[in-house]
Amino acid sequence: MSQPPHDNKTDSDDNQTRNMRVDKDPLNLQDHQEPFCNIAKMICKTFHVPYSIISVYDEQSKQVYSLKYTLNEKLVTFMSDELNLSMIGPILKTKEQVIIEDSSKNETYKDHPFMLVHKFSFLTGHPIYFGCDNDVIGAIFIGDIKPRYFAKEKLTILEDLSQWAKIQIEHIYKTNQDLKQKKELLKAQENNNLLNEALQHISSSVIITDPTQANNPISYVNKAFTKLTGYAAKEVIGKNCRFLQGEDTDPNTIDKIRCAMKAGENIEVEILNYKKDRTFFWNELQINPIKNAQGNITHFIGLQNDITSRKNAEQNRSKKLADQSNLLNAIPNVIIMIDKKGNILKWNKKFLDYVIEPKENYPFHMILKDLDQEGLRTTLSQVTHNHSLTVVDHLLGDEHSHPFTWTIGSLLNSDEEIYGYAAVGTDLTNEQNIEMEMMEAGNIQRKLLPQPFKSDHIQLETIYKPAQFVSGDSFGYTWKNRGTKLAIYLIDIMGHGMPSAINTSAVKLLFQQAVAQSSSLAEKLADVNTKTMDILSSDYFTAAMIVELDLRTGKLSYASAGMNKFIYQSSLETTIIKNPGTYLGLFEGATFTEHEITLQEGDHVHFATDGIIDLTSEDQLKSTNNFEEMMFHLQMVASEGSLQDDSSAVSLLYRKKLK
Structure with missing residues (x-):
């Protein structure tokens, strides 16, 4: 990419571009299509937009060149002056970028003829600068039929491409100038009386040397040479040109020049030269022999153009390519x-x-x-x-x-x-190793879960489907009062994967300790909450349910901590009972509430984590008529839910009272 418009220019650049005016010296851009087509194509590819436009105007805001590139059709077309000027006018006046992300939301451009004709919803234009004073002579646009939004950093690329267009235009200008100057120089050479006048007014630096004298001394320099190098004419007349060379001048380039002059041939090279103050500049040097009527070389004439800005731009592009290579190596x-x-x-x-x-x-x-x-x-x-x-x-x-x-x-x-x-x-080596370790951890988790059971008085079934190899869900139960009471707990740690699984193991141990205590269910949850505050990080919290069933009376006591509903089905109704409660691990000193219902023989309840319960509605449950059908339904829901979240449930059928 190119440098921003305010690039560093040498004195020669200032001299040649200070008074550039497109209208006074036509650029003939139509004869130089390729670089602008390439820029337009690069714009479309870089921003993934279907259209790009490059327009150039003269000093009277008259269009001298306009190119529109359509990416999908790979088509280059040329556009009318009046329609383009309606859009580019503000850029020529303000010298600032125009950004229209969605024309339907922009009162200024919603009904603008340019947007309507091209059916654009999105348009961004950046000025093209010209000359050392950075006069705006045109703009580069990117357009799309749909709204688009680009980050500010992305749009700086458009500034780089605008700079590239500037360099191309100035290069074409200088090329045209050089061709014109060469013609003037040849004409002046045919007429010795006009030679000095022509050379003094030519913008390129000119040196004439005399090879008929020892050491091929300089016999003439023009004013452009003194501006470029800082040397006065009297300081260099009679000297060989080698004083322009320095420590970083390429010796191979010097040899090429020496060989061409010895053979009496034309040569054009790019050489690093030095000014009087020993600052360097890149010199585009053309040397031509001048012969007399007998064919003998009487002089050499050298044309010098300062191309430091262009070389800097090329070096910047090379650096960016090197940076890209370094980036690939860093990946x-x-x-x-x-x-x-x-x-x-x-x-x-x-x-x-x-x-x-x-x-x-x-x-x-x-x-x-x-x-x-x-x-x-x-x-x-x-x-x-x-x-x-x-x-x-x-x-x-x-x-x-x-x-x-x-x-x-x-x-x-x-x-x-x-x-x-x-x-x-x-x-994938590390991923496969981690996957194998996760699978093994998941197998251990599953083996540590209690198994379903069935007796004359009660039937307990479970569902356990991790979203990944390991789960943040767990459950457990224990018998109390010599087998007359069954205590059940169900927990769901926020998140998935190994961190949640590790936290689950710690919280499960707390519940195993809590259910063995003689305190109320609400007190058990409060005790677990206090201990979880010390164990879990602030990024994790736990939903839980703790239940006790008295097999002699059918009394079901329960308390919730963020697991706010469960399913109850009897011969008379199927419903989802809501029981709100605070998550564990969020607030110190949190309190919980204990509730109870009485189960009749044949009633069943189902406690589930959000991977199941959040995907279940009462309307869906009405199609189930017994415990087995309900279990089948929940298994189907868990299979769907486990794709997104861990899915676990503990289901309890109260078959017969204990005598």
Whole structure:
């Protein structure tokens, strides 16, 4: 990308561009379509928009060039002056960027002719500057038929592309100027009486040397030379031009100049030269021999143009490419560039962790375990049609085979033609190890859960479906008063995965201790809440339900901590009983309330975590007529709910009173 408009210019740039006016010296931009087409294409690809427009105006706000690129049709068209000016006028006047994210919400541009004709909902334009004073002579637009929103950092790219357009326009201007100046110079050479006048007024720096004298001394310099280098004419006349060289001047370039002059040939080079104050500048140097009627060389004439700004822009672009390379090397994934035949071209440093000495033009499928040559050909064909594809295959390293997932995408040139592919590989070794450990932890969790049971008096069934390998849900029960009372608890720790599972184990131990106490259910929850405040971090809290059933009377006591409803079904009704309560681990000194209902023989209750209960309604439950049908329904709900959340339940059927 280019530098922002206020770039560093040399004295020569100031001299040549200070009074640039597009209308006084036509740019003939129509004869230089390619760079502007490339800029327009890059704009569309960078911002993923269907349209880009480049318009240039003269000093009287008359359009001299306008190009519209349509991405989907890959079509370049030229646009009318009057319609464009209605939109670009504010930019020419204010020299500021225009951003219209949604024209339907913008009173100024909602019915603007430019937006209506192009059917644009989104339009952003950035000025194109010209000359060292940064006069605005045009703008670059990006447009879309739908509203778009870009971050401020993203829109700075449009400023870089505007700078690129500026450099191209100034380069074309200078090229036209040089052609004109060369014509003037040749004409002046044919007429010695006009030579000095022409050379003095030419904007390029001019040096004339005399090879018929020893050391080929300078015999003439014009005013542009003195402005460019800081040397007065009297300081350099009679000296060889080598005083313009310095420690960083390329000796190979000097040899090329020496050989061309010795052979009497024209030469054009870019050379690093130094001014009188020893600051450097990049010199676009053209040297031509002047011959007399006999064909003998009598002089050499050199034209010098300061191209420091252009070289700086090129170096900045090179730096950005180097930065991109560094970025690829910083990415923890393996990245491999492949040609259209499937051979490896380049790779990032991460690849060297697996293959110490990779080879260029080595077939990509040869470093994979399962994919053969035909399989790779098929894969690349699919990528060509779908732009990207993900496959799983082992990378064959120097010592071991490593499980990898590969995302392969197409590489496109500026004409949107595929010239190769990029394969981004992610090592799955650690993920597989973690997955195996999680599976083992989940198996241990499941084995520690109590089993369902059935007796003459009661039947207890459970549901346990983790969303992942391990669960934040758990439950337990214990017999009290010599088997006349059954105490049950159900807990649900916020979140999923290993952290929740570890917290669940700690909270479960607290409940095991609490149910053994002789206190009330509300006091048991308060005791657990106090201890949970010390155990759980502030990022976690717990929903829980604690229940006691007296098998002799059917009295069911319960207290809730965030598990605010359960299902009750009798021969007369099916309902969801609500029992609000505060979550555990949120507030110190929280209090809880104990409730009770009396079960009749054949009644059943179902306590469930939110992975089940939140997906259940009373209307759905009315279709169930008994305990078995209710269990089947809850199992189906749990299978659906476990895709998003841990799903657990404890279901209790009161079969017969204990005598």
